[in-house]
Amino acid sequence: MMLLKHRMEKDRFWNDFWHPPDELILEIGAFGEVLIAKARVFLCLVCIAFPVFMYFTASPREFWIAAVVFLIAISHALIILKMSVSGRRRSWPKYLATVVDISLLTLVMWALALSDEPTAALNTRVVEQLYLVMIFTTVLRGDYRQTILAGLLAVVYYSILIAYVMLFTDVAQATALQPLGYGSVNLGDQLSRLVVIVIVTVLSVVVVRRHIHLIHLSCLDPLTRLFNRNYLDMRAKSKSGKTSKPDKASVMLMDVDFFKKINDLHGHPVGDKVLKLFAAKLQDMCLISDVICRFGGEEFLVIVRDESAESVLQRANQIRKLISETRFKACSENQDIRLTVSIGVASIPKDGGDLNSIIKLADERLLAAKNDGRNRVYGCDHDMQ
Template identity: 35%
Template structure:
């Protein structure tokens, strides 16, 4: 085992500057969490809009007349239809990254529309001093924390502050809220300080929701990350395998599953020491991160073995990719701790592809494992799929 140069230690996921993460696609583990959170929000939204629909519906059936009754019913029907449509899409597996952004904006805008109805009815003090409808803003902002994306919290909170400020400005410009016609109004008097406090509360709720999301993301990352390599751990890798299989079946696309193993790693440890073995695994993890697509999943499966998921990848393409990776790793020097020396590693890999090699996780992993064993038996430093290269 010879070597020529050193390689920097692999950075842990999430070590990027915080501001930069606002402009990056959400990480796959949080996309999954956001999808399940979106479904919970969808169920709650559907139930709430159904309950709210009952109020104008009963009034309309009871013979209530006037534009306000019609406006209230139309608004409630629109909200209920939107909630039903979103829930139906989610039930059919139609979640897409970014869906939480526009559903959150609609949630906030529905609250604003509810307050705007009071302006249409000529009740501006009800719109700006509401003690029931206004509080629903906090439900909409709080629900964003279930989507595991701080950007959604920021967008929804900003929309809430902007839309409510617009309602207040329209009310104050259209009516003399201190005039005698509003004296004794059950919703009190208009006060700019009170309105500023309301907007500050909305901004505070946004900050709190963002903090909750960031904390939840940190905890989730800790629970799904291998401490040594910074890659996903086995439990998360197996969860992703199930999720990717379901997606591949739904979209009728191939999914290649790879089991990769470091050749003669025990001998490497015995010769160079366990610290050198750890350094080798970190270097390998970094090479895997660099070589794979953002949509690919790589997890430490155990010891020196790694699980790689390649969505939308037929076996021929997977073999080609793993062959390039194998050659790259063979020429990647691994620094030996506390010395100026470096060493080299080789890997072997077995590849199985759904649906040809199976449609469930157990059969695919078993097929990939059998091909990995075959690669080892045929001399190591080899990739084996349907037809070994």
């Protein structure tokens, strides 16, 4: 039994690994990416001290290497910052940023390895420890695949650098000539640094997975496993933020008609089962890109992106018809329960400029649909039965 459970946990980990983060994690990870992008620009500006230092203390060749690396780093940082604040939640720029961050740092270490003091590449504390900083900052993205990628790149790059310095440079002569005192290279010390990189990577992955788990606990409804009001409030704030422009979106706010009668006739356990079945049915009828929330009690809200208001209104009416035709098997005595729903629909930019305003308008239209007899859809001057 324990072996089967272990295998199931292992299979779930690898299934999760190959699938991108869900809508909630992408939304929160977008904020983390902006923080990382700003920190990257700040760090690059601080690192201008390296080419300045090289200009006064090193050869012209070493100065130009440091200057080119700095120009590449600051250009990369500004481009990623612009992409991260654009509001588009795409995965590939984050992977590209991770690869370039680790590669640029490694390029600096290679520049030191090819200088007159190759031991500086392995014994300089600041540059090597930036590997650990870059690995741990990937936690803010909420995607542990990027953390694993950063850790693997750091281990591979640093291992190759160790092999080069110890096998293809005259370490003893460089140690005798170096003016800054970087010391000798010890294989045991270098292997211990690789172990530290691996440990930081593993701990960062654990932190990301725990972070995702806590987010899901706070933003998922425990009964239906749909998003809850907490998530909806977070999403509404992000959509009305200064860095994001209102996009083309619609909401369908629906209420299960006369749900109190189900609780009164069959009891709350049956009512809970009906809500779970209804939530599952609603997920089947919606698109993968739709965001489904339990708005409260027997009310549910669906956020639809990149569709016209007329198309969303037609979809809402189709949902209403399919729900009325569905028989929910929620009673122990095999008695089917029939449901109907009333739906209010509102859209951006037709009915408002942000998510909060169209949710409020959809709520007013839902109330009108219930007052006019229920089992109907109300949109912009439309009554569909």
